[in-house]
Amino acid sequence: MNQEQLNRMHFASGFIAALDQSGGSTPKALRLYGIEEDQYEGEEAMFDLIHQMRTRIITSPAFTSEHILAAILFEMTMDRQIEGQYTADYLWEKKGILPILKVDKGLAPLENGVQLMKPIPNLKELLERAQDRHIFGTKMRSVIKEANPAGxxxxxxxxxxxxxxxAKAGFVPILEPEVDITIADKEKCELLLKAEIQQHLAKLTEDVRLMFKLSIPTVDGFYSDLMEDPHVVRVVALSGGYSRKEANEKLARNPGLIASFSRALTEGLKAQQTDEEFNTLLKSSIQSIYDASVQ
Structure with missing residues (x-):
């Protein structure tokens, strides 16, 4: 674990840019970016286009360490290059931004009101590659759909x-048990979720460091006590389907909670925009998310 990078994530001001759309979510991300599915053929072309989009974001003069602590990458993005460097090296060496890798393989079918992660059969090999690519941490998502204690x-x-x-392999993992923001019993889910998290934190050895990526809570400041736990490097928030404006407003009411936004970050960006238009909008988006994160 790189101590300089760990200190930056723990103490510095900023937020995390989530640029980790995978196979299932990439077509939607491209549509929002102004590229329809009839404009490309096959997965290879699709992933080429999404890498072009990510490259345009990462290389933008608006995308800097002044406001952004880290970027979450899809596995293919980790293995691709930006301006002759692997993406993680470009982020850290050129931008001073920490590279984080999405490691989950998607969601299992709904059971007991939740969607667990599918098995990750190649995790050991993936983490070895991530070490070679100089990745700082990881992220993995599962989803809570109802207040089912067993689930x-x-x-x-x-x-x-x-x-x-x-964590034993030397990374800082981000645990992401997302609570669906649309459900009627969201607040009850959050009560059950935090109690479970606290029970697990109490059993950890002193050396373990991890992070959480959680839905913005119904009750403002609800996760403040998690932030105080010595094992917790940072608690970050997903936008969960909220617009950027709404996500920022809710985030700003939760001191210490910082953004890890995907759709809310890229909202309004289009392939057809000039570089000036693209960079101006991205700068405005980044500033607004930063401001909400440092309240």
Missing amino acids: IHAIVAQQFEIGLEI
Whole structure:
């Protein structure tokens, strides 16, 4: 674990840019970017286009370490290059931004009100490659759809089990048990979720460091006590389907909680924009998310 990078993530001001759309979410991300599915053929062309989009964002003069702590990358992005460097090296060496890798393989079918992660059969090999690519941390997502104690217990247990394996390999894992923002019992889910998280944190050895990526809570400041736990490097928030404006407003009411936005970050960016238009909008978006993150 790189101590300089760990200190930056723990103490510096800023937010995390989530640029990790995978196979299932890439077509939607491209549509929002102004590229329809009839404009490309096959997965290879699709991933080439999404890498072009990510490259345009990362190389933009608006995308700097002044406001951005880290960027979450899809596995293929880790293995691709930007201006002759692997993406993680470009982020850290040219931009001073920490590279984080999405490691999950998507969601399992709904059971007990939650969607666990699918198995990650090649995790050991993936982490070895991530070490070679100079990755700082990882991220993995599962989803809570109802306040089912058995389901939430299972989702947190899975996140911690795999997270500890990742931590032992020298990375800082981000555990992401997302609560669906549209459900009626969201607040009850959050109560059950935090209680499960706290039980697992209490059992950790002193040397373990991890992060959480959580839905913006119903009750302002609800995760403040998690931020105080010595094992927790940072608690970050996903936008969860909120617009950028709404996500920023909710985030700003939660001191210490910082953004890890995807759609809310790229909202309004289009392939057809000139570089000046693209960079101006991206700068404005980054500034607004930063401001909400440092309240």
